[in-house]
Amino acid sequence: MSDQLRPRAVGTESTADPWLPTFVEVIRIEPEIRKVRTFELAAPADFSFRPGQFNMLYLPGYGEAAISISSSPDTPASIAHTIRLAGNVTRAIFSLEPGSPIGLRGPFGSHWPVDTYRGWNVVIAAGGIGLAPLRPAIEHVMANRELYGRVAVVYGARSPKDLLYRASFAKWEHAGIEVLVTVDFGDDHWSGPIGVVPTLLEQLPWIGAHTTVWSCGPEIMMRFTAQRAVAQGASPDHVYLSLERNMNCALGFCGHCQFGPTFVCKEGPVYPLPRIQPFLFVEDF
Ligand SMILES: Cc1cc2nc3c(=O)[nH]c(=O)nc-3n(C[C@H](O)[C@H](O)[C@H](O)COP(=O)(O)OP(=O)(O)OC[C@H]3O[C@@H](n4cnc5c(N)ncnc54)[C@H](O)[C@@H]3O)c2cc1C
Structure with a gap:
């Protein structure tokens, strides 16, 4: 594995620049339904998100794809992405194995208004x-x-x-x-x-x-x-x-x-x- 692809130790780099992906490790891959798998990734340091937000997942040589976060915001150590095999990037992600590195930028976007509607x-x-x-x-x-x-x-x-x-x-x-x-x-x-x-x-x-x-x-x-x-x-x-x-x-x-x-x-x-x-x-x- 080249150094460029090797996951950096969580907590050793700043995620402040939203253009730069942080490389994290694939922890687990769960087959869901036909052409759909859930990829559990180690979360970057201090990563937090709101339900409904997404990350840009990146593999060098293939590109980036926007993928929603599909795990609970209350389990911040790992973040899941449920991915349908669609094209170039998702095909490359499907070739990963536990332990593989993957680039991640995010979280991005608006979220479900879970706090606004308490009592509803x-x-x-x-x-x-x-x-x-x-x-x-x-x-x-x-x-x-x-x-x-x-x-x-x-x-x-x-x-x-x-x-x-x-x-x-x-x-x-x-x-x-x-x-x-x-x-x-x-x-x-x-x-x-x-x-x-x-x-x-x-x-x-x-x-x-x-x-x-x-x-x-x-x-x-x-x-x-x-x-x-x-x-x-x-x-x-x-x-x-x-x-x-x-x-x-x-x-x-x-x-x-x-x-x-x-x-x-x-x-x-x-x-x-x-x-x-x-x-x-x-x-x-
Ligand atoms: C906010 C947001 C959240 C998202 N969340 C998720 C998510 O949680 N899970 C998920 O699986 N996806 C999600 N997506 C969709 C995902 O980003 C796209 O499917 C993305 O394009 C996949 O990248 P890719 O390179 O694998 O596919 P692409 O190459 O971009 O292909 C995308 C589509 O184009 C078609 N296509 C590709 N190449 C060709 C071709 N040569 N000729 C004809 N058709 C072609 C494919 O069949 C596919 O339907 C999300 C998108 C957004 C914007």
């Missing part, structure tokens, strides 16, 4: 791998369950074998979170709902003015989830969506992730619905 009902709505950036929020709510009202995770995937973090659903339910799951196509073992995420909201009659919705997934899914929640009495002001856009510098300079008048890397990825609604959806609510 919370609907966490995810589609596909969109559950990954929401998992830190779920873990945070779970660890502080008494601070929130009714809490539900509504989640949909293409098929049962595409459900992320399936082994955690029982743990979330045990902590007093309602977990509603649907798939587009069932299999011989599936006895749950078949359909799209927004329809699950109908099973939550408590959604109303004192409910906040945090959603990540395909934009069509977020659109109809937000519409459904608003129809059931939630205010658009309390609906938050996380957007993905092609990202390069993550510092608001390059403009690759421009969305309407905003840069997703700086003002997003988590936006209050009214801020992005004019650029995201054609019709009004």
